Amino acid sequence: MQKWIKSSFVCLMAIVLLGSGTVSAATKNEQQFTDSLKNYSFGMTVTEFAKQMYGKSYQKYLTKKNGSIVLKHDVKKVISEEYVDSLQYFFFDQTKQEPMHVMQIMFMKKPKDKLYRLVFKGVDMKRDKTVRQSTKQLMTGKRIRFEMTTKQVDAVLTGKGLGDWMTWAVIDYRSVFSKQELKNIGFRNAKVKIYIFQTNNKKKQKRVRMHDTGKGYVVTDIMTVSGTTEDGGF
Template sequence: MKSSFVCLMAIVLLGSGTVSAATKNEQKFTDSLNNYQFGMTVTEFAKQKYGKSYQKYLTKKNGSTVLKHDVKKVISEESVDSLQYFFYDQTKQEPMHVMQIMFMKKPKDKLYRLVFKGVDMKRDKTVRQSTKQLMTGKRIRFEMTTEQVDAVLTGKGLGDWMTWAVTDYSSVFTKRELKNIGFGKAKVKIYIFQTDKKNKQKRVRMHDMGKGYVVTDIMTVSGATEDGGF
């Protein structure tokens, strides 16, 4: 079961407290995720998102209440069932904000509960790139802390993130099960940093298991055209 959850964490990668959002619309969109609490059932989520008309967005599938909204990915195994939903402005060819919500349950249970929420930001028809640049001759390495990454970037701070996500599986699994899985709560941010080469950027994933963010993945991308963390 542990390997399955490692794969789930690789899909995206919300922290709590103050985050860097460059526009009021982006901040409003990000703040809206606080309305969706971990452990929420699908019905509770629908009430929060859609208000009095929530019932028309619900349906039954195999005895469980689910959203009528398109399911982009379903993971069904002996140990876990999950549903992932993506929300965005469908009137836009290039939506600027994409929200992902994931519900999960054990196969014999009836209620799906919210275990993951995240947001992917775009800007100018591409990904949202940080305003900070990797300094010439400097490198970002695995397990660097936020402070260490800041030290090899221009300016102060890490700038705008591209993807922000948080997971909490404690509403679905017992403490013993979570220990076997390897984690229960986690926060991830993904940044795009420009390098001194015009068409080369660094896509950096930072993961916080409770002791602060550290670098867990680094990738060189070209033209900042990555689709984000989802």
């Protein structure tokens, strides 16, 4: 089970950098897209989610499988384990060859239950065929270290603030499992942001993952990344 948790989380959060360049602040369209995630509450059933996303025509987007209501939307991954069944869906503008925003929603239930409930929501941002980078640059001679707070990271970057994030995601299992069950199977709730910071080397950037501890975000992963051949995504 621990192996599944680790590989699943990597699948959800791992993103490879595409190229480099300067980007502007979050666009109105990006902000609206991110704000729309607030409409999808943890614990929502698939039917409730469909009503929120599709409105009055929601029923035509639903079907039944193995006794449970699911979306007709393509399922990216179905995970069935001793303790959990889950469905992962990716939503994006299918008319675009290079969609600028990709939203991921994951539903989960215990194997003997009928109702899938929303436990994960996240968004991956792109711009001009590349992932969205922060306009902030790591200052020469400075380093980003594990456990740094937002304030401490800000202090080693140019300008004020961390700039735009590339990925934002939240996972909350409490609608499916009790506290004791979560402890027994090793699942943890999490809120994550991933940033791409520029450096004085135009071919290399810093990919920084930060987790919300409840008292603010801290750095939990740092990578030096570069390249133009891989696609970004969860």
